[in-house]
Amino acid sequence: MVNIYDTANDLAKQMRETQEFTALETAFNDMMADQESFDLFKKFQKAQREAQQKQMQGQQLSEDEIKNVQNLANEVSKKDVVKKLMEKEQQMDNMMQQLNQTITAPIQELYKKAMD
Numbered sequence: 001m002v003n004i005y006d007t008a009n010d011l012a013k014q015m016r017e018t019q020e021f022t023a024l025e026t027a028f029n030d031m032m033a034d035q036e037s038f039d040l041f042k043k044f045q046k047a048q049r050e051a052q053q054k055q056m057q058g059q060q061l062s063e064d065e066i067k068n069v070q071n072l073a074n075e076v077s078k079k080d081v082v083k084k085l086m087e088k089e090q091q092m093d094n095m096m097q098q099l100n101q102t103i104t105a106p107i108q109e110l111y112k113k114a115m116d
Contacts, residue, residue, distance in 0.1 A: 011099075020095045024088040031081040041082055044072040 015021055032038045047069050051061055076082050
């Protein structure tokens with residue numbers, strides 16, 4: 001019997017060697033090297049995470065919280081190193097979506113039989 005988790009672990013190792021991942025890693029390291037951008041990035045990530053947690057708990061965000069997240073998003077998006085990181089994240093996400101389509105193809109094919 002196939003151990004699918006071994007295959008997944010192999011895929012994770014191979015992913016680290018892809019052009020998409022190495023470009024993302026470089027962009028992330030470049031962003032970390034720019035202390036001002038990195039601090040702003042961390043502040044934005046924290047505010048975003050806290051807002052999401054609040055929403056998941058069914059709580060409404062205050063206008064101040066919404067404005068804070070929007071202002072941080074606006075500030076962080078002006079940083080070139082962050083823009084490059086976001087571009088590389090998008091490329092990585094595209095690869096992940098393609099992999100997900102490939103991995104879930106057997107399930108899609110199985111259910112497609114019911115639609116014929």
